[in-house]
Amino acid sequence: MATCLVTGGAGFLGSHLCDELLDRGNRVICVDNLETGSLANISHIRDADRFEFLGIDIIEPYFVDESIDFVYHLASPASPIDYLRLPLHTLKVGSYGTHHTLGLAKAKRARFLIASTSEVYGDPLEHPQSESYWGHVNSVGPRGVYDEAKRYAEALTMAYHRQQGVDTAIVRIFNTYGSRMRPHDGRAIPTFLRQALANRPITVFGDGSQTRSFCYVSDLIRGIIALAESGHHYPVNIGNPDEFTLLELAEIVKELTDSDAEIVYEALPEDDPKQRKPNISLARELLGWAPEVSLREGLQRTIEGSGAEILIGGGS
Ligand code: NAD
Secondary structure, X not given: OOEEEEEOOOOHHHHHHHHHHHHOOOEEEEEEXXXXXXXXXXXXXXXXXXXXXXXXXXXXXXXXXXXXXXXXXXXXXXXXXXXXXXXXXHHHHHHHHHHHHHHHHHHHOOEEEEEEEHXXXXXXXXXXXXXXXOOEOOOOOOOHHHHHHHHHHHHHHHHHHHHHOOOEEEEEEOOEEOOOXXXXXXXXXXXXXXXXXXXXXEEEEOOOOOEEEOEEHHHHHHHHHHHHOOOOOOOEXXXXXXXXXXXXXXXXXXXXXXXXXXXXXXXXXXXXXXXXXXXXXXXXXXXXXXXXXXXXXXXXXXXXXXXXXXXXXXOO
């Protein structure tokens, strides 16, 4: 049995990771300050023998008094609504929070994996994006706080690896969805599901021609664990390369929810990327990983796993 520490373990992805690590027989320590996460996400495992929750803000130095084999560092605001509301916090989690968590992994001689993001590619000039692409990021735009925090965190991770000998891994996560996303977190899938289920207008930004690739959460978690268990140190993309326009997504959501909601168009947010699609050749070769769940199937599972009332979540 390995002991795994998950920062951000009460968040959307972190809680699914805790579930899977427990299912695989590990001991799991979840570290979270509940800034954007929730105890409801871990209520079903809270009393499990092999699970422990620590309410810690990782921006401050912290220590855990037991041996640890794997550190999964997921804590960070992740949706635009959150990081635009918490710009300094986002930069501090990426910098101080990552320093403290890397320091802990070093002290414990643990394998460390950081959740980075496709946002490090910015509004990409290369399509699809492979790990060797260095990105096209506006450091002074409103999204810069998130993109640059993650770019800094990647640089820090490589410095701890090169200079301090920490066994590190970097996963670049592309848009992922599933149950436990907050209905009002501003990301496209929970927003469209909430609006369609309530028969309210579905709000598409711009003309809806911008593309995204959506990965179902179970596929992503499988990829993250495979990467943590590999010996690889450089970034690896994990995401689903099936690419959809936002308008196509809105139409699929309407169809699956049997909704009469009309589709309306709103102004495009600043620095909104026009295209997003991972090149996953490296993950295929290195980890034998590929996504298995199609968008329609994943959306269906999200609706069933969350329940319509939770997805609607009150308000518009
Ligand atoms: P989330 O907001 O649901 O989870 C983040 C968790 O981190 C929350 O539980 C929050 O309370 C916790 N947290 C934030 N600041 C903290 C602090 N100072 N100390 C302790 N805990 C803190 O977001 P998510 O979608 O689950 O994202 C998890 C990670 O994956 C993030 O690092 C995010 O950047 C990355 N990521 C997610 C996606 C995606 O599509 N969901 C895409 C790319 C990258």
